[in-house]
Structure formats: structure tokens, C-alpha cells
Amino acid sequence: MKELEIPKSHPRYRSLIIREKVVDGFRRGIVVPEGLIAHGRGEAFDYILGEKSWDFAIEAEKATVAWLLTASKPVISVNGNYAALAAREIGELARLTGAIVEVNLFYRTEDRVARIVDFLKQNGVDSVLDADCEKERISGLESPRGIVCRDGIWSADFVLLAMEDGDRTEAIKRMGKIVSAIDLNPFSRTAQTADITIVDEALRATNNMIKMAKTLGKMSKEELENIKKNYDNVEALKASFRVIFSRLNEASRKGLI
């Protein structure tokens, strides 16, 4: 499948493997060309952030896991890029937290929904709300962008999404859901709109949340409620901008970073 094996010794091995996952998804018809562009944008922010999970991301991931574990109906909304990057990991996170997985696309075609569902199932995600679910429409979004599953996002109280369009994030918020968004760009409307913004790369973030779910899954409801209550998203966003700022500041003094 891959044209080129990337040597593990390559300093940017992980980032290149992640890019290969997206390109592979593109070849499978899971990722649209717009998704490649979006990935390039994310890569630029990840470079500036130093390609690591910062404390503000860890805190946001922890709060997200606490919500996944305590919500009445938590849903993980999966688009082409998120599936390509972390199919197996999404399944594991869903199993550990009891969340429902729903395929939900900005550039929606029923064919692409089916391809993504197949890909998720191949990667061990047993239960996925798919093109056959009973449909509802989110108000304020033109069809087919507004289509969701009645037993998924429509009736969820908490939605985790990744690399999502700002319009859709806002519309889901307007429906009264609590939203956690994985987005490397803290300027994006999705990042600015979400209740919890995870400024981190999606695969890294999901792997972190899998580890956390194993620990937090043993905590009492009260402890989890405390984690939720103590999380401050404006502080997390500020911290993400501060890191971008100080990394650029440092780079502007040193030149060679």
C-alpha cells in the first residue's frame, strides 16, 4: 500500500506515519482532498507546538474522558480524517467508556459513510451508527451537512468530535450538547466554540484518552464530577496560545531551533 517505508530512525517518524495514514485514507476513498488540506494545516500548528501533548491538552483529554464516563449518552463523532488516523483507537476508547460511535461527515455521501463504517469495522470497532440509522436533521445546517442519527448525536448529551467544521460544531452546541473537540488550531471556530478544546494531534489525543479511561474508569462518580467541574477551557485555550507564542518567541531569538 505504501510507496515508501519510513525508517524508524527518521526524526519525524511519528509525524510521517501519521501523514501516511491520512494519505492511505485518501487512497481508500475515506478522506476527501479537503481533508488532506486540513491535515496540512494541522501539521503546521503541530510543528509550532513541537509535536507533543502539552499539559493543557492532557487536562482537556482528562475532562473529556470524565464526560465520556459520566454522560447519559456520550457519542464519538467520526469523520474521514479521524477514522483514517485512529480507527482502532476510537474503537478502544468507545469500549472503555461506553460511548456510541457515529460516522458523521461534512462532505457527506452515503458511499463515503459506508466506506468509513467498513474501515472502522475492519479495525475492530464492532458497533457503529451508520448510513442505515434513523435520520434526523440538525437545524441551521443545510442538507446533507445536517444529517445525524436519531440514536446518536441527535439524542446525545455529550459529543466528542475531531477536526470538525465550525458551523457544525456551533450547530451541535445550539442543540444543547456538551462538545469536546480535538483541533490543533486554537484559532479555529471549532476550537473557539467547544466546551472542551483538545489542542493536540488526534491519534496522540486518543491514545492518551485510552490510558486515562483505564484509570478514570475506576474512580467514583464524585471524583469524575470534580474533574469536569474544575476544568477551565478558556484557561486551556490561553495556555495553548501561550505555548505557540513562546515557541515562536524562542525561535525568533535562536533562529535554529
Place this chain on the structure above:
Amino acid sequence: MKELEIPKSHPRYRSLIIREKVVDGFRRGIVVPEGLIAHGRGEAFDYILGEKSWDFAIEAEKATVAWLLTASKPVISVNGNYAALAAREIGELARLTGAIVEVNLFYRTEDRVARIVDFLKQNGVDSVLDADCEKERISGLESPRGIVCRDGIWSADFVLLAMEDGDRTEAIKRMGKIVSAIDLNPFSRTAQTADITIVDEALRATNNMIKMAKTLGKMSKEELENIKKNYDNVEALKASFRVIFSRLNEASRKGLI
């Protein structure tokens, strides 16, 4: 062609339309996959800059138009991304200033040159130096990256280029040309090497220059020479970094921007 029309009500309508142009170019075989990722990287900088033409960009665009109007042989060098974004506008700018349009590619294949020439012609660019031009080779660049037209870049005194590779920008500079470069990333080697750096989105920049060409076209040679003389590219680069810096500083204080 498009799977989905983007509603005009979308707050980031313009940015998404621009992205669609690049994707459309990709589907036409004009833009290479690397061009999609490069576009995403540019989007990241455009987010940080607030997706607008700042004063430093306007000044650089004005100086570029003054050069286009006064140079003995001005050339607009067009690659896949620039053609996909602004074919019609490139033609209008060339007509208003008398510049020559040359298709010149980093990932050069004669087939892709022909596709881009066709696309430009479909969009009203009547005269384009194409794959049939008499060829020369820029020294210091491996073939086919170094191929240019004798009646175009080879003998130009001024070259406007967009989203160009740093190696090629440097090689064109070494040939003694004055170079103006459109590049959203002021850190890039192209941005750092050019005589005039336009830190602006390419379609926005070209539309600005079309308007300016109509006004500056009526000015005396002396007035145009004054615009050229008074332009300071190091100041423009500094100003672009200052905007990035202050936007990030503000964001890191506020969190919500």
C-alpha cells in the same frame, strides 16, 4: 464536480471557496498532492493573520504593481496552485500591466504544463508561454526543475511568483532578476529571499493588485519609481512577524478571540 455546494451563509465562505478551487485544480490534474498539503500550511498562517490583507501586504502589492508597470520585461510565473486559485485574475493583471505569463513548475511534467496552459486559456488568459517555448536551464537547479522559457523568465528583469520553492526563488534571484513573491509564510525561504514579499493569500493579493494596476496605470513613470524606491521589504517582513506576534499575544491573554 463538487460533491457539495458551500452555502454563502458560512462565516468562512471565502476561505472554503478558495480551498475548493485548489481541490478542483487537484481533480483536474493541475495541482499535485504536495500542493494540497502546501495549501493547508498556508491556511494555518492565514488563520494566524486573521484572513485579511494587512497594510504590509498592501504596500508590497503596490510595489509589485509599480514594478510590473515599469519593468522592461515583467513575467508572472504560474504554478499549479496559483493557476487553480487565480487563473482569471492572473490574466487580468497581465493585461493591465503588460506582463508575460509563463507556466513554471517545481514538479514539472510536460503533461501538467499543458493542462495548466489549457486551464489558463479557458479562463481568458490569451497569451501564455507554454511547453512549446524555446527552453533554457537555470544553473544550480536539477532538471526538470530548472527549465524556463527563453522569452520568459530567462530574459525577464522582474518576476512575480507565488507559493514557490525556496531553491527556485534563490536560483532566479542569482540570475539577477528582481523577484516579488506571494507567500503566507514569512518564515519560508522564498519569503526571506524575495525582493518584495507579499504575505497575503494569493487570490486576495491578485485581486488587490488588479485594483491597484487600474490606478497606478495612470501615474507617471516618476511616481511609480518613487513607489518602488520607498518600498522596504525588511520593514514589511518585520511588520508581518509583528502581526503574527501580537495576534498570538492577544490570543494568549484572551483565550477567546
